[in-house]
Amino acid sequence: xxxxxxxxxxxxxxxxxxxxxxxxxxxxxxxxxxxxxxxxxxxxxxxxxxxxxxxxxxxxxxxxxxxxxxxxxxxxxxxxxxxxxxxxxxxxxxxxxxxxxxxxxxxxxxxxxxxxxxxxxxxxxxxxxxxxxxxxxxxxxxxxxxxxxxxxxxxxxxxxxxxxxxxxxxxxxxxxxxxxxxxxxxxxxxxxxxxxxxxxxxxxxxxxxxxxxxxxxxxxxxxxxxxxxxxxxxxxxxxxxxxxxxxxxxxxxxxxxxxxxxxxxxxxxxxxxxxxxxxxxxxxxxxxxxxxxxxxx
Amino acid sequence: xxxxxxxxxxxxxxxxxxxxxxxxxxxxxxxxxxxxxxxxxxxxxxxxxxxxxxxxxxxxxxxxxxxxxxxxxxxxxxxxxxxxxxxxxxxxxxxxxxxxxxxxxxxxxxxxxxxxxxxxxxxxxxxxxxxxxxxxxxxxxxxxxxxxxxxxxxxxxxxxxxxxxxxxxxxxxxxxxxxxxxxxxxxxxxxxxxxxxxxxxxxxxxxxxxxxxxxxxxxxxxxxxxxxxxxxxxxxxxxxxxxxxxxxxxxxxxxxxxxxxxxxxxxxxxxxxxxxxxxx
Numbered sequence: 001x002x003x004x005x006x007x008x009x010x011x012x013x014x015x016x017x018x019x020x021x022x023x024x025x026x027x028x029x030x031x032x033x034x035x036x037x038x039x040x041x042x043x044x045x046x047x048x049x050x051x052x053x054x055x056x057x058x059x060x061x062x063x064x065x066x067x068x069x070x071x072x073x074x075x076x077x078x079x080x081x082x083x084x085x086x087x088x089x090x091x092x093x094x095x096x097x098x099x100x101x102x103x104x105x106x107x108x109x110x111x112x113x114x115x116x117x118x119x120x121x122x123x124x125x126x127x128x129x130x131x132x133x134x135x136x137x138x139x140x141x142x143x144x145x146x147x148x149x150x151x152x153x154x155x156x157x158x159x160x161x162x163x164x165x166x167x168x169x170x171x172x173x174x175x176x177x178x179x180x181x182x183x184x185x186x187x188x189x190x191x192x193x194x195x196x197x198x199x200x201x202x203x204x205x206x207x208x209x210x211x212x213x214x215x216x217x218x219x220x221x222x223x224x225x226x227x228x229x230x231x232x233x234x235x236x237x238x239x240x241x242x243x244x245x246x247x248x249x250x251x252x253x254x255x256x257x258x259x260x261x262x263x264x265x266x267x268x269x270x271x272x273x274x275x276x277x278x279x280x281x282x283x284x285x286x287x288x289x290x291x292x293x294x295x296x297x
Numbered sequence: 298x299x300x301x302x303x304x305x306x307x308x309x310x311x312x313x314x315x316x317x318x319x320x321x322x323x324x325x326x327x328x329x330x331x332x333x334x335x336x337x338x339x340x341x342x343x344x345x346x347x348x349x350x351x352x353x354x355x356x357x358x359x360x361x362x363x364x365x366x367x368x369x370x371x372x373x374x375x376x377x378x379x380x381x382x383x384x385x386x387x388x389x390x391x392x393x394x395x396x397x398x399x400x401x402x403x404x405x406x407x408x409x410x411x412x413x414x415x416x417x418x419x420x421x422x423x424x425x426x427x428x429x430x431x432x433x434x435x436x437x438x439x440x441x442x443x444x445x446x447x448x449x450x451x452x453x454x455x456x457x458x459x460x461x462x463x464x465x466x467x468x469x470x471x472x473x474x475x476x477x478x479x480x481x482x483x484x485x486x487x488x489x490x491x492x493x494x495x496x497x498x499x500x501x502x503x504x505x506x507x508x509x510x511x512x513x514x515x516x517x518x519x520x521x522x523x524x525x526x527x528x529x530x531x532x533x534x535x536x537x538x539x540x541x542x543x544x545x546x547x548x549x550x551x552x553x554x555x556x557x558x559x560x561x562x563x564x565x566x567x568x569x570x571x572x573x574x575x576x577x
Contacts, residue, residue: 018391032429093320116556117556122327124548178571227418
């Protein structure tokens with residue numbers, strides 16, 4: 001009895017010991033910041049001194065702040081364009097690659113490549129591409145005689161320009177959809193073939209319905225990422241010109257930079273809320289899938 | 298008998314390849330443009346920004362590396378990325394072993410909690426991270442970045458490594474217990490070596506993140522001693538203000554590790570991405 005007791009307590013000590021490092025890191029970098037963000041959003045705090053509780057003041061201030069509202073609106077545009085343009089395009093590519101055309105493996109590998117390249121480097125390239133004297137204007141000029149535009153410097157085109165460059169990241173969603181399309185049983189297509197269904201009909205009535213779960217997952221991912229967008233816009237335009245491309249993340253950063261810490265925290269709460277809204281709304285509309293296991297990528 | 302195509306099939310096939318090749322161009326041209334630009338003269342950059350450079354200006358690379366801060370920034374990035382990968386792999390291997398191979402109450406709750414970390418946008422934590430790092434005296438140190446990168450990658454790594462460890466047949470472990478293997482032996486002799494592939498996948502994602510990360514590095518460091526290469530090419534390139542060609546060379550140098558890593562490990566990355574997709 002004695003021996004069993006010590007053995008069990010030894011096993012428990014070992015288990016706790018093994019879980020401890022992850023738990024400590026997780027506490028300090030996820031749980032504490034989460035609670036801290038929520039807590040400070042109800043205070044007036046400028047980084048130093050004590051935190052004074054001020055109720056919903058930050059929330060009303062933020063919702064009345066034209067910059068933040070602009071950011072929120074831009075994030076919605078981001079989320080919708082990622083979910084309803086990026087993902088369908090990725091799905092189309094996946095539907096082509098699943099039929100294993102020549103070089104499909106190499107294409108799959110190359111399509112994902114931009115996802116491993118630093119945003120800083122790619123943003124620099126895009127700034128050059130969008131430059132008034134850059135390649136894009138030269139190509140459009142040569143093909144259509146279009147006049148030169150300052151794509152990133154003009155408030156009318158800047159948001160479109162920063163969103164358009166995300167097309168290079170399409171491989172990420174495509175790979176998830178392709179893996180799932182490859183799991184569709186061949187027999188379904190063979191049966192349809194015998195029934196005389198055309199390729200187009202097969203895609204419509206077999207592939208798309210079978211991809212439903214993965215489509216919901218990738219759309220959720222894409223829209224959640226659209227809501228938390230920060231890096232490439234920050235690097236290309238800094239949120240300008242005249243806040244035309246700002247996002248909640250950029251707004252948060254600029255507020256923090258101006259030492260408006262509790263307002264920054266409030267923006268952080270909005271970021272968390274909007275991400276949750278996206279996931280919940282998509283689940284309500286399309287039924288549940290398993291975005292969480294995918295988010296873990 | 299030769300297979301004949303209907304006109305509709307020929308058109309569909311044509312459109313298909315147009316689409317595939319335009320996407321290929323979109324994925325590769327920015328990188329190719331960067332590479333070619335890094336080999337031009339500055340005059341060519343202005344006068345002939347798309348054509349092939351007349352003479353490859355390899356000297357741009359020498360100039361970039363001769364820039365005072367570049368080697369230091371590269372070293373900082375290498376140290377941060379390597380340390381984050383090692384630390385992240387170590388802590389997640391240990392935790393995943395418990396979460397995948399031990400049975401106890403609360404295990405699934407703990408697993409869900411750790412992996413649910415991905416649902417939270419880390420950028421909303423700018424204020425608390427800054428406050429935490431400053432208060433603990435780690436501001437402007439490489440250690441601050443190592444801790445943040447290790448922690449931020451925990452949800453992904455736990456997800457990948459736990460899934461991998463769960464797939465190891467129970468019999469292997471049972472046999473080892475009969476052979477008298479204790480807790481630590483089961484971990485180090487049986488599970489750990491068998492999970493190598495899952496750990497490499499998680500480590501690859503952690504490396505890509507740590508090497509490329511920009512925001513936290515900008516937020517938590519302030520001087521050349523602890524800044525990473527991503528900040529370097531964003532801010533210190535002002536040194537190059539008249540020498541764009543060398544600046545592009547510097548950028549190419551910074552993306553080489555990612556590309557080399559991808560060439561060798563793309564199967565692991567693609568496998569990792571699709572680990573959750575199999576369920577459909």
